[in-house]
Amino acid sequence: MYPEDKLAAIAYGDDVTLTDRDLASILNGYEEMDEALFMASSIVLDRTLGRDTYLHGIVQITNECQRNCYYCGLRRSNDSQPRFSLPFGEVMNSLTRGYNAGVRSFMLQSGELLDERTVSLVEHLLLEVEKKWGDKVAMALSIGEHPLSDLERFKSKGASRYLLRIESSDRELYMKLHPRDSIHRYSSRLDCLVNLHGSGWETGTGVLVGVPWQNDAHLAGDLRFMQRLDVDVCNMNPYAVHDGTPFAKERRLIPPAEERLLKYLRMIGLMRILMPDINIPISARLLSVHHSGPMRALKAGANAYMANLTPAKYRRNYDLYGGKPAETNSIEVVVNDAIRLCENVGRPVKLLDPGVSRHYRKRMEEKE
Secondary structure, three states: OOHHHHHHHHHHOOOOOOOHHHHHHHHHOOHHHHHHHHHHHHHHHHHHOOOOEEEEEEEEEEOOOOOOOOOOOOOOOOOOOOOOEOOHHHHHHHHHHHHHOOOOEEEEEEOOOOOHHHHHHHHHHHHHHHHHHHHHOEEEEEOOOOOHHHHHHHHHOOEEEEEOOOEOOOHHHHHHHOOOOOOOOHHHHHHHHHHHHHOOOEEEEOEEEOOOOOOHHHHHHHHHHHHHHOOOEEOOEEOOOOOOOHHHHHHHHOOOHHHHHHHHHHHHHHHHHHOOOOEOEEEHHHHHOOOOHHHHHHHHOOOEEEEEOOOHHHHOOOOOOOOOOOOOOOHHHHHHHHHHHHHHOOOOEOOOOOOOOHHHHHHHHHHO
């Protein structure tokens, strides 16, 4: 069967397998193929999880980072980046305002810092959230490649989800995206993901789409990597170059914005078909690539929206990939805008719900 025919069969409900060659063909795509893909992925989402969208609130607690990734604006060598660290009280205020607006899933995000001060701050925040709201909320972390001992500390204080993006599952491409030193090892990243998955975390990872030297074979490999890892959450982004990074000199290798967005949407569609019951979140960051980015991603198979609850005066300085919108609105307006956007594409937000990945629930049930 041709890939288009397989996609039509998947939409109909047939049990059809997409080969690696099919994945590469669909990623290379054309208009009719895209129509078949997004029709299939949307139907698979409706059939498996329904039309609801989960709302996750992110608070970015610091943009300090010990790593020096070539693509990231937070890299430690970017001297042009103003740095910030939120006090405990400001973080809790943002979480409280999000809770009052109906958010029940939160993520603490930061650059990678492994020092005891940072670990202790995260622990205290988790303890305060547990004391305030208990099991009414779910707490996620996206704070880098921590050792198993730190992960156990975070879990014991109430965190249950962790996002650690691999950025590229291809070892050679990964090494082109990072310095070759002891804190940027591919094997360490992979070991951390395996530890998270094996120790009961709701585990998320993802990749950048459109980085220099990337091709469709790399992206097809990323899809298979996430399948093999058996992730519960897939978080991807189309790449946007940051002027404060070495990749600013590699602009000629970066595809045009519409091409990057389309490739990213195909990745969402394929991920939804390959792993129908995982959560696939998106964020307002897509607006920096294309004004219709978030809406198209929801139509392609995403089922969660990440609203930025960081105090407005800090948001612009958490700029990973460049071109980040100013986002000066209040937390309440950010949440309402997310609700309205999702409703406008027929995927209403499910407020007061922590949005646990169904894939994770099943995985834990099978473990018992």
